[in-house]
Amino acid sequence: MNHWHLAKGYRYAGIVSGLRSEPNRRDLAVIASETPAIAVGTFTQNRICAAPVQVSRSRVPRPDACAIVICSGNANAATGEQGLKDARRMTDLTAEQLGCSPEQVLVASTGVIGRPLPMPILETGIPKAVAALKPGAEALSDAAHAVLTTDTRIKVATRDCGTFTVTGFAKGAAMIGPNLATMLGFVMTDATLPPPLLKAFLKDACDVSFNCVSVEGHTSTNDTVFLLANGANGRGMLAGDDAHNYFAAVRDVCADLAREIASDAEGAKHLVTLHVEGARTFEDARKMAKAIAESPLVKTAIYGADPNWGRVVSAAGYAGVPFDESHVSLTMGDMKLYDHGRPLPFDAIAASAYLKTNRDVTFTLSFDPAGPGKCTFYTCDLTPEYIALNADYTT
Amino acid sequence: MNHWHLAKGYRYAGIVSGLRSEPNRRDLAVIASETPAIAVGTFTQNRICAAPVQVSRSRVPRPDACAIVICSGNANAATGEQGLKDARRMTDLTAEQLGCSPEQVLVASTGVIGRPLPMPILETGIPKAVAALKPGAEALSDAAHAVLTTDTRIKVATRDCGTFTVTGFAKGAAMIGPNLATMLGFVMTDATLPPPLLKAFLKDACDVSFNCVSVEGHTSTNDTVFLLANGANGRGMLAGDDAHNYFAAVRDVCADLAREIASDAEGAKHLVTLHVEGARTFEDARKMAKAIAESPLVKTAIYGADPNWGRVVSAAGYAGVPFDESHVSLTMGDMKLYDHGRPLPFDAIAASAYLKTNRDVTFTLSFDPAGPGKCTFYTCDLTPEYIALNADYTT
Numbered sequence: 001m002n003h004w005h006l007a008k009g010y011r012y013a014g015i016v017s018g019l020r021s022e023p024n025r026r027d028l029a030v031i032a033s034e035t036p037a038i039a040v041g042t043f044t045q046n047r048i049c050a051a052p053v054q055v056s057r058s059r060v061p062r063p064d065a066c067a068i069v070i071c072s073g074n075a076n077a078a079t080g081e082q083g084l085k086d087a088r089r090m091t092d093l094t095a096e097q098l099g100c101s102p103e104q105v106l107v108a109s110t111g112v113i114g115r116p117l118p119m120p121i122l123e124t125g126i127p128k129a130v131a132a133l134k135p136g137a138e139a140l141s142d143a144a145h146a147v148l149t150t151d152t153r154i155k156v157a158t159r160d161c162g163t164f165t166v167t168g169f170a171k172g173a174a175m176i177g178p179n180l181a182t183m184l185g186f187v188m189t190d191a192t193l194p195p196p197l198l199k200a201f202l203k204d205a206c207d208v209s210f211n212c213v214s215v216e217g218h219t220s221t222n223d224t225v226f227l228l229a230n231g232a233n234g235r236g237m238l239a240g241d242d243a244h245n246y247f248a249a250v251r252d253v254c255a256d257l258a259r260e261i262a263s264d265a266e267g268a269k270h271l272v273t274l275h276v277e278g279a280r281t282f283e284d285a286r287k288m289a290k291a292i293a294e295s296p297l298v299k300t301a302i303y304g305a306d307p308n309w310g311r312v313v314s315a316a317g318y319a320g321v322p323f324d325e326s327h328v329s330l331t332m333g334d335m336k337l338y339d340h341g342r343p344l345p346f347d348a349i350a351a352s353a354y355l356k357t358n359r360d361v362t363f364t365l366s367f368d369p370a371g372p373g374k375c376t377f378y379t380c381d382l383t384p385e386y387i388a389l390n391a392d393y394t395t
Numbered sequence: 396m397n398h399w400h401l402a403k404g405y406r407y408a409g410i411v412s413g414l415r416s417e418p419n420r421r422d423l424a425v426i427a428s429e430t431p432a433i434a435v436g437t438f439t440q441n442r443i444c445a446a447p448v449q450v451s452r453s454r455v456p457r458p459d460a461c462a463i464v465i466c467s468g469n470a471n472a473a474t475g476e477q478g479l480k481d482a483r484r485m486t487d488l489t490a491e492q493l494g495c496s497p498e499q500v501l502v503a504s505t506g507v508i509g510r511p512l513p514m515p516i517l518e519t520g521i522p523k524a525v526a527a528l529k530p531g532a533e534a535l536s537d538a539a540h541a542v543l544t545t546d547t548r549i550k551v552a553t554r555d556c557g558t559f560t561v562t563g564f565a566k567g568a569a570m571i572g573p574n575l576a577t578m579l580g581f582v583m584t585d586a587t588l589p590p591p592l593l594k595a596f597l598k599d600a601c602d603v604s605f606n607c608v609s610v611e612g613h614t615s616t617n618d619t620v621f622l623l624a625n626g627a628n629g630r631g632m633l634a635g636d637d638a639h640n641y642f643a644a645v646r647d648v649c650a651d652l653a654r655e656i657a658s659d660a661e662g663a664k665h666l667v668t669l670h671v672e673g674a675r676t677f678e679d680a681r682k683m684a685k686a687i688a689e690s691p692l693v694k695t696a697i698y699g700a701d702p703n704w705g706r707v708v709s710a711a712g713y714a715g716v717p718f719d720e721s722h723v724s725l726t727m728g729d730m731k732l733y734d735h736g737r738p739l740p741f742d743a744i745a746a747s748a749y750l751k752t753n754r755d756v757t758f759t760l761s762f763d764p765a766g767p768g769k770c771t772f773y774t775c776d777l778t779p780e781y782i783a784l785n786a787d788y789t790t
Contacts, residue, residue, distance in 0.1 A: 048712030048720055078705050078720070080737035113705020114738040216691040221709045296611040296691065296777070297785055304786025310473050310508020310616075317443030318614035325443055325473070342475035343509040382691070384779045390692055391699020 004137045005160035007167040008190040009034040009232025012139035013132035014146030017125030019118065020073040026146035028122070030129045031186055032067040032098060037230035038192065039065035039106060040199040042206050044223035051076045051083035052107040053224060055091065059103055060226070061195045066100040068186060068226055069093075069126060070147050072171070073111040074118070077221035086117040090126065097130035108184050108224045110149055110171060144169040147184055150266050150389055157256035159249040163242060164191035164233045166249040172215070172261030183261055185210060185225035187253060191238045191246055192231035201247045202227045209254035212286060213378045214293045215265040216386075225254075262378035263360075267385030270302050270355070273362045274377040276316075278370030284321045288365065289377035291319035299382035302361065307351035309337045316365055323367065331364040340368065399532045400555035402562040403585040404429045404627025407534035408527035409541030412520030414513065415468040421541035423517070425524045426581055427462040427493060432625035433587065434460035434501060435594040437601050439618035446471045446478035447502040448619060450486065454498055455621075456590045461495040463581060463621055464488075464521060465542050467566070468506040469513070472616035481512040485521065492525035503579050503619045505544055505566060539564040542579055545661050545784055552651035554644040558637060559586035559628045561644040567610070567656030578656055580605060580620035582648060586633045586641055587626035596642045597622045604649035607681060608773045609688040610660040611781075620649075657773035658755075662780030665697050665750070668757045669772040671711075673765030679716045683760065684772035686714035694777035697756065702746035704732040711760055718762060726759040735763065 010033055017028040041060040043053050059065075069090050076083050091105035098105075109117075133139070144154035148171050158167040168187040187202075206225055227250065238246055263271040274292055279285035292298055295315040301308040313330055316323075326341035333354045337346055355361055405428055412423040436455040438448050454460075464485050471478050486500035493500075504512075528534070539549035543566050553562040563582040582597075601620055622645065633641050658666040669687055674680035687693055690710040696703040708725055711718075721736035728749045732741055750756055 044713075046709060046712040047716070047718055048709045048723075075705070078708055078733065078736070078738055080721075112703070113709055114733065116738075221705075221712065296781070300782050300785035303782065306786060308507070310470070313473055314441060314443045314508055314614075314616045317441040317616065321442070323442050326475075328443075338473065338509065341473070343473055343511075382782060384782055386691070387695050387698065387777060387779055387782065390695035391701060 004158055005165055006137065006140060006158055007165040007188045009230045010188045011133040011135050012143040013129045013134065014142030014144065015125065015129045015132055017128070018121050019071055019125070026142060027072050028125045028129050029070040029143040029146035030067055030094060030133060031143060031188065032133050033065065033228055033230040035230050035232065036064035036066060036104065037228040038063050038195050038198060039226060039228050040195060040202050041106070041224060041226045042202055044220055046221050048078055048221050050109060050222040051079055051087040052109045053222060054084060055087040056106045056108065056224060059106060061199055063195065064104055065106060065228060066098055066104040067094050068106045068108065070108045070184065071122065072147050072149055074109060074115055075111045075113045075222050076109045076117050077113045079114065079116055082116055086119055089119065090122060093123065093126040094130060097127050106226060108222065110147065110184055110222050113221060140169065147171040151264055153264055155257050155260040155264065157253045159252055161245050161249050163235055164189060164238065164246060166246070166253050168253040168257050170257040170261060172264060183210060183223060185254065185257055187225070187227045187250060189227065189229045189246070189250070190232040191229055192236060193229055193238050193243060193246065197243065198227060198229055201250050205251045205254040208251060209258040212289070212375060213258040213262045214290060215262070215380060216294065259378050262380050265380040266389045267383040268380035269359070269383050270381040271360045272302060272379045272381065273360065274379065275362065275364040275374070276377070277364060277374045278367035279321070279373035280371040281373040282375055285373040285375035286377065287321050288316040288319040289375050291315045292363070293377055293379035296382050299379070302355055303381035303383050305352045305355035307332065307337070307348060307355060312363055312365070313338055327367050327369065329366050329368065333362055399553055400560055401532065401535060401553060402560040402583040404625045405583045406528040406530050407538040408524045408529065409537030409539065410520065410524045410527055412523070413516050414466055414520070421537060422467050423520045423524050424465040424538040424541035425462055425489060425528060426538060426583065427528050428460065428623055428625040430625050430627065431459035431461060431499065432623040433458050433590050433593060434621060434623050435590060435597050436501070436619060436621045437597055439615055441614050441616050443473055443616050445504060445617040446474055446482040447504045448617060449479060450482040451501045451503065451619060454501060456594055458590065459499055460501060460623060461493055461499040462489050463501045463503065465503045465579065466517065467542050467544055469504060469510055470506045470508045470617050471504040471512050472508045474509065474511055477511055481514055484514065485517060488518065488521040489525060492522050501621060503617065505542065505579055505617050508616060535562070535564065542566040546659055548659055550652050550655035550659065552648045554647055556640050556644050558630055559584060559633065559641060561641070561648050563648040563652055565652040565656060567659060578605060578618060580649065580652060582620070582622045582645060584622065584624045584641070584645070585627040586624055587631060588624055588633050588638060588641065592638065593622060593624055596645050600646045600649040603646060604653040607684070607770060608653040608657045609685060610657070610775060611689065654773050657775050660775040661784045662778040663775035664754070664778055665776040666755045667697060667774045667776065668755065669774065670757065670759040670769070671772070672759065672769045673762035674716070674768035675766040676768040677770055678768070680768040680770035681772065682716050683711040683714040684770050686710045688772055688774035691777050694774070697750055698776035698778050700747045700750035702727065702732070702743060702750060707758055707760070708733055722762050722764065724761050724763065728757060
């Protein structure tokens with residue numbers, strides 16, 4: 001962890017505030033930029049939209065963000081007017097301690113829907129969190145821990161690109177269904193770029209990462225991804241090749257975090273990578289991958305190491321994308337199972353062994369004649385542990 | 396069973412042909428009309444479309460159908476050209492025995508995808524099934540048993556409307572996601588109506604029944620609903636009030652069968668009825684109900700008797716239907732949990748007890764101001780038994 005090269009000019013904190021019932025569980029995080037940062041964000045498309053999403057959405061893009069405050073254990077969603085007041089109060093408390101205006105603070109929450117935030121805990125917790133802010137990998141790790149819910153491990157990715165660095169962390173676990181993937185993501189960078197370009201970069205990076213991961217397809221009320229750019233690299237406005245490299249690094253960091261989310265999804269025993277190739281468009285490829293990724297029949301078959309490939313092709317078939325069955329082929333790992341609409345004889349024992357012995361498995365659905373559309377999508381299997389975790393989440 | 400009033404002029408058979416590995420498991424059914432019947436059908440919208448669907452779709456509507464032949468255990472889907480030959484051969488064999496042309500025979504299959512039909516079994520089985528055809532409830536029960544896969548019981552519904560009778564049976568269990576619900580349905584009537592009207596009636600009846608049920612949202616390759624009208628009631632063409640009553644009876648029979656499918660879904664411990672009221676249109680109401688019904692988070696919470704109602708409203712929120720959160724209310728049973736966008740205090744123990752003690756549970760999502768759109772939708776919970784059943788279906 002100490003070898004991580006991190007984006008410059010950020011401080012992090014993740015503390016135990018008492019929001020969660022588990023003892024010593026970190027549950028409150030703050031990210032602060034040492035100098036005002038350009039901030040852009042993308043948010044859930046759910047119509048039931050959490051209070052922190054409503055507050056943050058009204059504040060980005062902006063050129064002068066100072067901090068993000070995040071709590072876990074309570075989503076502050078479906079909480080009406082009181083929820084909005086509470087989300088704003090979280091930013092007030094953070095701003096007071098940092099000496100900035102509340103509008104310069106962004107906010108995110110994750111946890112149970114429909115319960116008022118326990119504000120007395122946050123009234124004392126937020127000043128403590130701000131006081132705990134520190135640069136470096138250990139503080140980042142604390143913050144990354146504090147945003148988790150049922151995740152079993154932190155998700156952090158970083159890219160040192162010489163003249164600048166891109167560092168991200170995220171939480172996932174469940175209620176993960178594009179658009180966005182139901183998750184929180186924070187990408188800190190020490191470069192400077194024009195806000196419209198940053199916004200476009202973030203949207204594109206999310207499209208091929210967080211919008212290409214699904215655990216069960218339930219789009220959350222709280223999805224949020226922030227990208228900060230504070231210019232602490234001291235190089236001024238990035239342009240040309242540097243801007244291109246920056247874009248690639250943001251994409252890579254987001255893709256790493258998205259893959260981690262699928263891999264550490266609730267109860268997951270397999271990370272499933274779906275490649276769709278030769279579709280007409282990226283969007284068509286993504287739709288088919290999403291239908292496969294969200295089919296409980298596909299997911300249970302993978303859990304059971306049952307090479308029931310008919311479920312995979314039939315899920316692509318109801319994605320709403322027109323195609324001719326005779327153009328479709330399917331490969332699992334390196335075993336071709338279905339070729340231009342015809343089932344191939346295959347070794348069922350070897351196919352089952354592939355699913356049984358590998359934690360990371362791959363399916364490739366391809367079309368011939370081939371179009372330019374392709375997509376890589378991440379998901380996981382559906383296991384009894386997922387049910388156990390979700391059958392008594394609130395009670 | 397013997398008190399069933401059945402549509403006149405139909406004979407049924409359901410035999411043990413040997414298609415399935417379980418001993419004495421009925422797996423081959425024939426429905427025959429004593430006189431040629433008007434036949435209409437609705438079929439899966441999956442692009443991977445089973446061979447029997449392709450064959451049957453090309454043969455309806457028609458005025459002179461004689462029989463339907465159905466096998467279970469093998470879907471004859473994703474089987475290429477050979478699959479089409481085999482499906483046609485099933486109708487040839489049936490027609491030979493009945494003395495009609497193959498085009499007068501319709502065909503349906505359900506079971507594993509991607510395996511060739513074992514035709515030698517059907518070559519001997521179909522003549523046996525036709526020889527076993529009989530009128531009456533016992534023969535209907537045999538046929539209803541022969542189309543089941545992982546269903547635990549037959550699904551039969553009948554309405555005696557005085558001047559005519561509507562009798563239906565269906566199979567469900569899993570791979571159930573509109574459009575259609577992934578299922579086979581057979582509706583036999585002894586009236587006569589113009590084919591275009593019959594087709595419109597069947598489409599409308601499916602919209603509010605089989606298209607309002609979902610187990611896990613995986614639209615099958617084999618969905619088929621047939622409606623037969625053989626005029627055996629001897630009343631000539633139905634019109635006016637009779638046609639209206641006929642329409643209502645077809646709707647009721649389809650709704651009964653749809654409810655039965657959700658109730659007997661794989662591993663289901665709860666039948667969940669979702670009412671959406673006050674939406675702009677039926678289609679909007681159905682979309683929101685479908686999103687709720689297919690959310691694994693909603694389904695696992697119901698399984699665990701966890702009154703985590705935020706999952707229900709948040710699922711409605713990502714259905715792609717625009718609405719304002721402050722217009723939404725949610726009731727579970729008779730407990731109001733969410734009122735115009737505000738969470739209400741509620742007795743969590745009583746709410747959990749409602750889910751724990753009732754097999755049939757109801758949620759009502761309503762909008763105020765209210766539009767005219769409403770929908771009743773059936774689904775079930777997601778249980779460890781569903782996973783166990785599907786983790787090793789083929790191996």
